Amino acid sequence: MMSGEEExxxxxxxxxxxxxxxxxxxxxxxxxxxxxxxxxxxQMSDDPMNQVSQVFEKSLQYVKRFxxxxxxxxxxxxxxxxxxxxxxxxxLCVLGNLCPETVEEAIAMVPSIKTKGRAHDDDAIERMLNDxxxxxxxx
Amino acid sequence: xxxxxxxxxxxxxxxxxxxKPVSRxxxxxxxxxxxxxxxASEDHGYFLAVTRLKSIGKGxxxxxxxxxxxxxxxTCRTFKPFPGEELQGVVRYISQHGVLLKCGPIRNxxxxxxxxxxxxxxxxxxxxxxxxxxxxxxxxxxxxFLVLAVRWINASRDFEMLASVDADSLGPxxxxxxxxxxx
Numbered sequence: 001m002m003s004g005e006e007e008x009x010x011x012x013x014x015x016x017x018x019x020x021x022x023x024x025x026x027x028x029x030x031x032x033x034x035x036x037x038x039x040x041x042x043q044m045s046d047d048p049m050n051q052v053s054q055v056f057e058k059s060l061q062y063v064k065r066f067x068x069x070x071x072x073x074x075x076x077x078x079x080x081x082x083x084x085x086x087x088x089x090x091x092l093c094v095l096g097n098l099c100p101e102t103v104e105e106a107i108a109m110v111p112s113i114k115t116k117g118r119a120h121d122d123d124a125i126e127r128m129l130n131d132x133x134x135x136x137x138x139x
Numbered sequence: 140x141x142x143x144x145x146x147x148x149x150x151x152x153x154x155x156x157x158x159k160p161v162s163r164x165x166x167x168x169x170x171x172x173x174x175x176x177x178x179a180s181e182d183h184g185y186f187l188a189v190t191r192l193k194s195i196g197k198g199x200x201x202x203x204x205x206x207x208x209x210x211x212x213x214t215c216r217t218f219k220p221f222p223g224e225e226l227q228g229v230v231r232y233i234s235q236h237g238v239l240l241k242c243g244p245i246r247n248x249x250x251x252x253x254x255x256x257x258x259x260x261x262x263x264x265x266x267x268x269x270x271x272x273x274x275x276x277x278x279x280x281x282x283x284f285l286v287l288a289v290r291w292i293n294a295s296r297d298f299e300m301l302a303s304v305d306a307d308s309l310g311p312x313x314x315x316x317x318x319x320x321x322x
Contacts, residue, residue: 008221008222008223008289009221009222009223010140010221010222010223010224010286011223011224012223014223015221018144019142019144019219019221022142022143022144022145023142023143024140024141024142024143025141025142025143025216026141027141029141030141030187030216033188033216034187034188037188053175053178054244055178055179055185055186055187055218055244056187056188058241058243058244059185059187059218059243059244062242062243062244063141063243065229065281066227066281090140093140093141094140094224094225097227098225098227098283100308104307105307105308108306108307108308109225109308
């Protein structure tokens with residue numbers, strides 16, 4: 001029943017070396033990319049949905065619905081701001097996707113940011129969340 | 140989570156297509172076709188788009204018929220869920236045993252009634268799960284859930300998930316929009 005690696009646990013950033021090093025993408029970033037691709041297909045074909053796989057279609061629906069930021073500048077700012085806080089790519093994207101409003105929520109969503117030895121005290125997390133909420137406010 | 144990962148695939152070109160020099164374009168077209176049919180892998184998740192070609196190896200003749208294999212290395216955008224990750228999904232089916240959520244390309248994330256311990260099943264024409272604070276999980280509702288486990292189904296090349304909402308910050312959320320693609 002379990003996936004290949006029994007000890008996989010994203011809450012502890014145990015996602016395998018390959019995915020720890022890989023670039024992660026927030027839903028809002030994927031939405032911009034897939035929407036652009038869909039627009040290109042619309043220009044080339046009368047029925048763009050026939051040109052894409054079900055995986056593409058379902059993924060596009062998903063990221064359009066679950067993107068917290070729609071404006072491309074806002075999307076760029078979110079990544080820029082979160083990149084200042086020494087987060088792993090995976091953690092950065094979970095926070096950008098779920099947009100916690102309080103420090104407690106952020107820790108519940110991404111428990112690994114409070115792992116022993118990491119430099120994220122509550123004040124730093126609060127500053128990060130405040131910066132994110134400002135982007136949302138002015139989007 | 141969405142990733143950009145490096146992948147390697149062997150692209151087999153039949154000898155009938157080797158009467159003239161094989162172009163990079165033809166190899167790439169075969170690669171894209173193969174990925175479309177492969178759909179997903181257990182190691183890397185669902186394939187969304189090839190983003191960058193890194194290399195195409197020299198062709199190796201496989202057998203007497205002259206079929207040739209080219210090793211292609213490229214980066215690809217994928218979607219792969221992990222246990223311990225928090226995701227959002229949409230309720231697509233409800234029974235007294237629990238709820239089926241759809242999440243991106245994944246059709247089946249099962250949220251058992253056992254993992255909604257604060258919710259009670261309310262049967263009827265529009266069945267739902269309801270808690271003491273009148274928070275409702277019904278068809279079409281968006282739910283933030285924790286991935287407890289992930290299973291790869293080789294026959295259909297799909298992932299399935301076990302989900303839980305038994306923690307703070309999990310459960311139904313109100314997000315605007317519907318699940319239909321706005322064209």
